[in-house]
């Protein structure tokens with residue numbers, strides 16, 4: 234699923250093609266994805282795009298006096314259509330048409346957690362309420378350096394109300410870069426590993442955003458291999474050459490290097506351990 238780097242670079246590309254353009258129409262193609270009822274999407278017509286930005290894993294299209302938020306979740310993707318199309322591909326959610334600019338088609342190929350969008354007034358935050366700080370905010374630094382969070386680091390990093398924008402892919406890569414176990418806890422870390430975690434978080438996300446800036450167009454279903462170790466179970470660790478291990482955790486796969494991250498220990502699969510009890 235797209236995380237901070239993919240969405241940050243996508244927001245930049247959308248700003249490039251849409252800024253200053255007026256909405257021609259918002260063609261609602263899948264009804265359950267629209268999460269707001271107060272404002273009819275027809276009200277978007279004629280509004281001018283001031284810019285597109287990202288907050289957490291949300292795209293934010295500023296259309297004064299309105300705003301559109303888009304959350305792609307697991308399987309949501311974006312086509313930037315130049316020239317605009319009028320097809321309705323399977324899983325289509327909404328097509329935003331603009332005067333003299335490409336159309337934006339939001340579509341969905343997931344079945345589990347679906348793409349969603351909101352039409353709000355400027356200043357209304359809707360689903361952004363309660364999101365944690367961005368990884369580059371001072372508040373995140375404060376949290377990592379002074380926090381007493383007792384959850385496993387992999388959970389801590391992915392929890393959007395703790396820090397916004399990181400999913401399981403970059404959580405794997407960040408912990409590998411920091412040489413920390415996915416099961417370690419912030420509360421038991423000294424100052425040095427905390428600083429390492431903070432720096433690794435920012436470094437991994439910055440490097441990934443730079444790579445994403447090479448992409449053109451929207452976000453395709455297969456976004457390519459963006460990760461250092463995530464999705465690389467069984468392959469050699471790029472740092473030490475040891476075979477990367479994985480563990481099933483909260484129904485997701487966590488990949489790690491037993492030499493770099495867990496002091497040589499192979500972590501028990503918790504589902505498996507429960508079965509064996």
Ligand SMILES: [Zn+2]
Pocket residue numbers: 470471472473474475490491492493494
């Ligand atoms: Zn390693």
